[in-house]
Amino acid sequence: MAFVATEGKLKSLSRLELPAASRLQLTDSLSMAYYELWRKQSAVRTTVNFLARNTAQLGIHVFERRGDEDRRRITDHPLAALLRKPNPHTTRYRLIDELVHDLAIYDRAYWQKILTKDGLAALARIPPDYVTEKGESWLYPEYFEVKGSNGKIDVPADQIVFFHGYSNTGIAGDSPLEGLRQTLAEEFESSNMRSQVLRNGARVSGYIERPVAAPKWEREARMQFREGWRAQYTGNGPQSGGTPVLEEGMTFKNASQTAEQLQYIESRKLTREEVAAAYFIPPSMLGIMGSATFSNIQEQHKMLYQDTLGPLLQQIKEEIELQLVPDLTDDELYVEFNLDGKLSGSFEERASAIQTSVGGPYLSRNEARARENLPPVPGGDELITPLNVIIGGQASPSDVTPTAPGISNGAEPPVEETEEETQ
Known part of the structure; x- marks a missing residue:
C-alpha cells in the first residue's frame, strides 16, 4: 500500500x-x-x-x-x-x-x-x-x-x-x-x-637582581632607582633598548622572548x-x-x-x-x-594539441591577426597549408625530424650498391 x-x-x-x-x-x-x-x-x-x-x-x-x-x-x-x-x-x-x-x-x-x-x-x-x-x-x-x-x-x-x-x-x-x-x-x-610581548620587543625586558651583601637599600633610594629606570629604559625613554649600567653588584636577568621563540x-x-x-x-x-x-x-x-x-x-x-x-x-x-x-594549457600546448587533432593548420592569417587586435589583410581568410602537410601524412611542418643530409623525412635512406651487385 x-x-x-x-x-x-x-x-x-x-x-x-x-x-x-x-x-x-x-x-x-x-x-x-x-x-x-x-x-x-x-x-x-x-x-x-x-x-x-x-x-x-x-x-x-x-x-x-x-x-x-x-x-x-x-x-x-x-x-x-x-x-x-x-x-x-x-x-x-x-x-x-x-x-x-x-x-x-x-x-x-x-x-x-x-x-x-x-x-x-x-x-x-x-x-x-x-x-x-x-x-x-x-x-x-x-x-x-x-x-x-x-x-x-x-x-x-x-x-x-x-x-x-x-x-x-x-x-x-x-x-x-x-x-x-x-x-x-x-x-x-x-x-x-604575542602582541603584548612583542610590544616590548625593542626594550629591555627582565628583572634586576641585587646581591644580598649589597648595602642596605633605603625606601627612598629604591623608589628613586625605580623611577629613574622607568624613565630611561622603558616606554619612550631616551635610552630605551640601550645597555644599562648597574651598580652595587646588580645583575640584569633577561626574561624577554623573541619572535622565533x-x-x-x-x-x-x-x-x-x-x-x-x-x-x-x-x-x-x-x-x-x-x-x-x-x-x-x-x-x-x-x-x-x-x-x-x-x-x-x-x-x-x-x-x-x-x-x-x-x-x-x-x-x-x-x-x-x-x-x-x-x-x-599554455598557448603552445593548446596549439600543438589542436593542430595534431585536426591534422593540419587550423587558423587563417586574419584569425591570428584578430587575436593580436590587428586589422585583417586581403586574402588572409584562407588557410595556408605547407606542401609537406598532407591528409594522412604530417600534421604540421614542425613534425619534421632532423635527418642526415640528403634524406627527406619519412623516406628510406638510399642503399649503396656494392661492386659485386653491379656486376
Whole structure:
C-alpha cells in the first residue's frame, strides 16, 4: 500500500527555524560578527577573497539545448543581458564576487529581482545581515523580511533568488566560520599574547637582581632607582633598548622572548593552512609554498577549478536555472561558467594539441591577426597549408625530424650498391 503525503501535510509538520545570529563566540566574553571576522582576520579574508575573485573572473554563458549532442550559445537573450549587466550600477564581476563572499562567510546569499511593468529588469544583492526568512513551512521561506536603518519590508519569496548551503533543521546554511571557531579563538588569544610581548620587543625586558651583601637599600633610594629606570629604559625613554649600567653588584636577568621563540611565523602559517582546508583550497594557492614544486602547482591549479570551485559553480548555476530562468523564458535555456581559458594549457600546448587533432593548420592569417587586435589583410581568410602537410601524412611542418643530409623525412635512406651487385 503506497503512502502519499501531500505538500501541505509535509510542510505543516514543523515550522521554519530561523538562522542563528551571524556572530562567532571567540571567548567567554567576546563574540565577533562574521563580517568583522572576515574584515579583521587575515587568513579568513585572504581565503574568501581568493575564492570570490577566481569565481567572479569566469564568464557566465547562456546556452540553448537543441538535443543530446547539440547546443547553441545565446548572446541576445534577456537572460544573457541580465547576467552581463545585473543593474545600471553593478557589473557581472561584482555581482558574482559579492555572491561568493556571502556564501563563503554566511553560507547564504540573496539577490532581489527588480520588477517593472515589462517584467524582470534587474538584480540587486541584499546583504545577508539584513534578511530573515519567514513562514510556517520548513521546506522553503514564504517571504523574506528585509530590515534597514529606516524600517523593514516583506518581500515575496518569488522575488528573491535565495542561495544557501546545508542546515539540519533550518532553511539556511551554517557558516563555514563555525567550523573554524576553535582555530580562530586560539589565533585570537595567541595573537593578543604575542602582541603584548612583542610590544616590548625593542626594550629591555627582565628583572634586576641585587646581591644580598649589597648595602642596605633605603625606601627612598629604591623608589628613586625605580623611577629613574622607568624613565630611561622603558616606554619612550631616551635610552630605551640601550645597555644599562648597574651598580652595587646588580645583575640584569633577561626574561624577554623573541619572535622565533613565540613561533610567530609558524602559528600564522598554521592558521592559514587550517582556513584553506576548511574551504578546500590547496595551500600553495594561498602562498604556502612548503611542499610546492613547479609540477604540482600546475596540477593544483587545475584541481582548483575542478574540485574546489567545481561544486560551488554548480550550486550557483543550478540556483540561477531554478529561480531565475523561468522568470525570463520558457525555452530550455541553461547557464554555464566558462572554464575553457582556466583549464586549458599554455598557448603552445593548446596549439600543438589542436593542430595534431585536426591534422593540419587550423587558423587563417586574419584569425591570428584578430587575436593580436590587428586589422585583417586581403586574402588572409584562407588557410595556408605547407606542401609537406598532407591528409594522412604530417600534421604540421614542425613534425619534421632532423635527418642526415640528403634524406627527406619519412623516406628510406638510399642503399649503396656494392661492386659485386653491379656486376
